[in-house]
Amino acid sequence: MTATVQDETADDGAKQPGGKHQAGADSLTPPSADCTLGRGRADARQFGIARTTADGDRVDLPSLVAEAEQMGGITPGQAALLVVHHAALQAVLRYGSRNLQSRHIDDMRSGNLVCALAITEPDVSGSNLRGLTSKAVRDGDDWVMSGAKSAITGAPLAAFFVTLIPFIVEGGVALTAVLVPSDSPGVTIQPPEDMYGLWSVPISGVRYEDVRIQSWQILGKVGSGVDVIGDSLLVGRICAGAISLGVLKRGAQLMYRFASRRQVSTGRLADDPVFQRRISRITAEIAAVEALLSTITTEFEVPQEIALALKVASSEFAHRATDDAMQTLGWRGYMEASGVAELMRDVRFLRIGEGPSEALLTELGSRLAAHDDTIYDWIADRDPSSDATSRLRETVSELTAESSTGLFCDLGWFGVWAILDAVVPRGSAASALIENAWHLARVSVAARPATGSDFLQSIPNFADSVGTLDEFLSCHATEIDPTLHPTRGKASQGEPLVGPEAPGWQETVHDLVYAQIARTPDAIALRDASGHRITYAELGEHADALANRLRAQGVRNGDVVGVFLSRDARMAIAAIAVLRVGAVLLMLNPAHPTRRVRDMIADADVGCIVADEQTRALLPANAPELIIADGSGEPGPVISRSDPRGPPTAKFRSPTCWNALARGCKSQRR
The missing domain is CATH 3.40.50.12780 (ANL, N-terminal domain)
Incomplete structure (x- = not known):
């Protein structure tokens, strides 16, 4: 395979994984990001050793979460690569055929072959699965696949892509998950993208041109792709919570050390009320995320709604914490030497990857509005004496009675707070944080002005003072994103879901x-x-x-x-x-x-x-x-x-x- 991981030796003598793209002079990664996986650890704790259960039928979440948290506090980008490999591996372990597993599972577990998830497309977000435009058509006993995937974490390192593809079947489309070797004829891995963050990990797209898919490569059954990818995303979202937790703890460390040594006009910065409020909030958020994460990792089956809540809360907390850390350190935080800038860039990705926060909150809120009992039942099972379920039901009922679907995102946040409230100790700082956030959210929703359409008239006039958008893009980008390109028109939009094979x-x-x-x-x-x-x-x-x-x-x-x-x-x-x-x-x-x-x-x-x-x-x-x-x-x-x-x-x-x-x-x- 083209992406087999090689072993290299670090300066301290410990083994570290290599690969086609490594940080250093020959990659897009700046020297400051050369923090490689496995450095200073025994061989058994390297990235290559997959964390699976004793039965080997699924990923071992407790050990993976612990590793992701630790790596998240060092370099979130490399932690993301670790998680993506295991998220893709989960699909193979749970849904791969015997033929597939006999061929490749040992190399995947050992780390000799690395896996990646390929869901998002250039013009379609990963949260809009019905809009996927790639396709696979029947050809004898096989399928022939064509299309493009984008924003794939670790794509140049991957030996396999777990890909979600619409299969054109009689009467319509069947979303199906398949395992695609990266060296298959017709597979082209694009050059790494120049990203805002994640400099330690290559991220790029892949093109499929008449790639042949055999039956052993299908994960699960034709048409079961959403369930297969859902299992992978579940692992990814839970581990995103672990990475965010590592970032939260690292940010708190940086803030406190600096503040305890920094003298300002009023004395020691650590004694300043503003700083103390910030650090108190962050430690309470850490306690809340840690409580939910420890609860989830002890359960065999985790509802998707709970994983969504963990991912949203943790990534939003972590992003705000890195911003607070940079503000606390001042110009020192803005410098690469402090490490805050890298943490801030990398953790920003977690608010987008595995589903943008707004999309996940809207999904969570829509389920609550549709009277789905999953969240209520989960809370009641964890804390039967809690009034969180009744309070959540009352809030949902009140907001949906007089408001439109525009409040689904807000309802999602109420669901997040209720879930966190069910796992934190009563009377703790985390409990007080959640209570305060709940009341602030109620006030915010009640006081929010109605959304108008005045911006439609205002935006065209902005060019008078700052110039046109096309002028800006031509000066700042060597290649303009197709979605922002000035020549993109209606003719290139609205492609049918199933293409020319539609009924x-x-x-x-x-x-x-x-x-x-x-x-x-x-x-x-x-x-x-x-x-x-x-x-x-x-x-x-x-x-x-x-x-x-x-x-x-x-x-x-x-x-x-x-x-x-x-x-x-x-x-x-x-x-x-x-x-x-x-x-x-x-x-x-x-x-x-x-x-x-x-x-x-x-x-x-x-x-x-x-x-x-x-x-x-x-x-x-x-x-x-x-x-x-x-x-x-x-x-x-x-x-x-x-x-x-x-x-x-x-x-x-x-x-x-x-x-x-x-x-x-x-x-x-x-």
């Missing part, structure tokens, strides 16, 4: 569903959060039954039917039934404010609404005629053949300004 216009959404029902009637079609499953055959029967009831209710082609149900199997059944009768589907969210739901119903001229006994109570007064989804119906024949060019769904362009008229639009059925 033709003659296929409607429900046609595709019923075709799958005919192919695999006994396969599992839906599984909701409670574990309830229904087969494709049952899906068709339920959808036909509801479709007949809709037709009996007088619903005809082109009528707008609202579906006002929680995110479970009934919502999918109702959506298919509405399309089945040729009606226009309008999805209504029970978590949205009543006023927004009322205005959407009025603007779309909804004729009837499918609800259940729980959601009907949330509907506005004078809502159209109801069809209760809990009722029964008899399966029947196909009700209506829809025109694929007709509108299947009504969509609203502005989720926050629902008083505007004529903002609804209809899309085609194909």
Whole structure:
């Protein structure tokens, strides 16, 4: 393999890992960042020795977390490389075929072969998996993959890439995880990017041009890629918390040593009230992160929501701590010699990598708004006597009753504080920190002014005083990012998810569903959060039954039917039934404010609404005629053949300004 790690010897005689890209004169890394992995440690503690459980079926989180924390306090970039290797290894250990593992797992465990994650694409963030434009098409027994991935940590060192690729299958797209050797024909690793931080680790993109994928390279099954990558991201996010914890502790050390020796006009800096407030906050944040991290690492299964909360809180705390450290040290902090500048640059990445904080908080908040009980159950299991769950429920209920989806990010923060509150000791400084943060967040949300659109008129005028953006970019970048390039226009955007292999216009959404029902009637079609499953055959029967009831209710082609149900199997059944009768589907969210739901119903001229006994109570007064989804119906024949060019769904362009008229639009059925 092209990225086999070599052994080299440090000045002190200890072994250290080598590779194709090392810090020094021949790399992009400045000499100050030449802090190599494994220096001064025994061979068994080098990067190459993977931390796996005794059974060898997964990564050993406790030992990996301890190592990541220690390395995070030295060089976060190298710690990130360690974590990425183990995150990718987790996918291979848990989902790799016997053939794959017999070929490569020993070399991966020993560190002779290094792995990397390849998810993000040049024009698509890793948090938008549905927007991936790379693809793999069937070719005999194999698949042929093409596309590009970007921002891959350690790409030039990697022997393998764990890659998420949309497989073009009959009827659509199946997101699939595959293991791609870096020396496969058609794989091109791009030169390392010139980054703001992470100078000790090469980060670059990779291009796939007609790369052949055999069955042994598929991790899990075709279509299970989100679950596979989810396991890898879980490891990465937990370890991001460990790296951040190391940075927090190092920042506190630097601040206190400097402040204890620095004399200012009022005396010793360490006695200054501003400094003491800062260092007290940082140590409380350290205690909170440490408590959550130690709780997580003792559990066999960790919910994604908890890992999201840890990653967000720890990375935000660490970034603020490095800023405080630089401010405390003054101009000395701004110099490379103190080490603060490198910590600040490197830890900034943790707020972006493994999912940007805003995206993760929004995801967390949306789950709370949708009445997902995962966080509540986790908190109750850890601290049954805590009032955190009831307080969180009250806050979520209050904010979602009168506010729009724009508060999902804020709801995510309330979820983070509630999770931390469940693991810190009562009466501790960490507990007081969380309580204060909770109240400040409530005040901030209540006092926040409404977001307007004045900036749309203001921004073009800024060029009068600072010049055009194109002038700035041409002076500061040898190669302008394609997204910022002045020639980028609408023609290069909005690429279809599945490309030219997408189903033709003659296929409607429900046609595709019923075709799958005919192919695999006994396969599992839906599984909701409670574990309830229904087969494709049952899906068709339920959808036909509801479709007949809709037709009996007088619903005809082109009528707008609202579906006002929680995110479970009934919502999918109702959506298919509405399309089945040729009606226009309008999805209504029970978590949205009543006023927004009322205005959407009025603007779309909804004729009837499918609800259940729980959601009907949330509907506005004078809502159209109801069809209760809990009722029964008899399966029947196909009700209506829809025109694929007709509108299947009504969509609203502005989720926050629902008083505007004529903002609804209809899309085609194909």
